[in-house]
Every structure is written in structure tokens, then in C-alpha cells.
Amino acid sequence: MGKRIRIHAGNLSLAAELNDSPTAAAIHAALPLEAAAQTWGDEIYFRIPVAHELEETAVEVVTVGDLAYWPTGRAFCIFFGPTPASRGDEIRPASAVNVVGKVVEDARVFRAIADGELVRLEDDS
Numbered sequence: 001m002g003k004r005i006r007i008h009a010g011n012l013s014l015a016a017e018l019n020d021s022p023t024a025a026a027i028h029a030a031l032p033l034e035a036a037a038q039t040w041g042d043e044i045y046f047r048i049p050v051a052h053e054l055e056e057t058a059v060e061v062v063t064v065g066d067l068a069y070w071p072t073g074r075a076f077c078i079f080f081g082p083t084p085a086s087r088g089d090e091i092r093p094a095s096a097v098n099v100v101g102k103v104v105e106d107a108r109v110f111r112a113i114a115d116g117e118l119v120r121l122e123d124d125s
Contacts, residue, residue, distance in 0.1 A: 002017065002018050002019055002020045002024060002025075002028075002101075003017070003018045003024075003028050003123065003125060004016070004017050004018075004123075004124040004125055005017070005018055005028070005031065005101070005121055005122065005123060005124050006121075006122050006123075006124040007078065007103070007119065007120070007121055008118075008119070008120040008121075008122070009037060009044070009110065009113045009117060009118070009119045009120075010112060010113050010114075010117045010118075011112075012109055012110070012112065012113070014103055014104070014105045014107070014109070014110075015103075015104040015105055015124060016067055016101055016102060016103045016104055016124075017101050017102055017104060018067070018100055018101040019099070019100060019101050019102075021055060021057070021098060021099075021100055022052070022055065023050075023052045023055060023069045023098040023100050024100035024101055026050050026052055027048065027050055027069065027076065027100055027121075028123070030048065030049055030050050031121055031122055031123050032120060032121060032122040032123070033048050033049075033076070033120070033121045033122075034118060034119070034120045034121075035047060035048065035118075035119060036115075036116050036117070036118060036119070037113050037114070037115060037116065037117045037118070037119045038115055039113070039114070039115050040083055040084060040094070041081065041082055041083035041084050041085075041086070042079070042080045042081025042082055042083065042091070042108075042110075042111060043077055043078065043079050043080070043081075043083050043091075043093070044077070044078045044080075044110055044113055044119065045070065045073065045075040045076065045077040045078070046075060046076060046119055047073065047074055047075050048069075048074065048075065048076045049074075050069065050074065050076075051074060052069060052071060052098065053071055054071050054096055054098060055098045057098070057099070058096040058097060058098050059096065059097060059099060060092060060093065060095070060096050060097075061090050061091065061092055062079045062091050062092075062093060062097065062099060063079070063091060064079065064080055064081065064091065064107055064108065065079070065080065065102050065103040065106075065107035066079045066091075066099050066101075066102060066103075067079075067099070067100050067101040067102060067103065068093065068097035068098060068099050068100060069097060069098045069100050070093060070094070070095070070097045071096075071097075071098070072094070072095050073094075076121065077093065077097060078103065078107065078110055078119075079091050079093070079107070080103075080107040080108045080109075080110045080111065081108065081111070
């Protein structure tokens, strides 16, 4: 993994790590970022000022705690459980995403965050 970041949402503050992908580097360069949370099942996402295409490593299924960039919506995504697109126990984004990192702690606590709550990403090196 690459750079450590901190995710603040509501009363939560969780550690995470960005990987060494080009998309993760672009996100890290744009920090700090702050936006209102949008939820879609057990996913929080929000638009960020980063424009990046799908990488060769893009995926259509992720795991609990994955952080991703969704090029279609130019959004940062935090996955902590099934979404409306999931089949069975899988965690499926709306469409392919670039995985850019992982929450170090238990990401399922993000279930406490509602639409509209402020989410802030900042460098935690």
C-alpha cells in the first residue's frame, strides 16, 4: 500500500491506505477533499474533482472496506456491504471501478452515516 489517509464522516474517523495506482495518486494529490455523502445500499460515494479513466485493473466486484474511484460518476466510493446491484453476498458497484485503497479498520461502521452527512478525506502520513 502507499499513502495513509483518514476518513472523517459524522462522528467517525477511520484510518485507510491508498494503493500505488495512478488513480490513487491523483486522489492523494487532490487532498483534502470534503463532500456530502450519498448512500447506495452499503456504499458511500461522493463526487470529487478528479478525472481518471478505468485502469486495466478495474473490477466489477469489491470487498468490505475497499475504497474505489468510479469514473462514470467521477466519485470516490467506500464499500462496506452489499449494494442494490449485488447478487447474493457479493459487493457490486453500479459499474466498474478502480480500487484505490482499503479502510484499515472495520468499514461496516459506515452504516451509521446518512445521506447528506459531511465526509472529509485528508492525508494521514
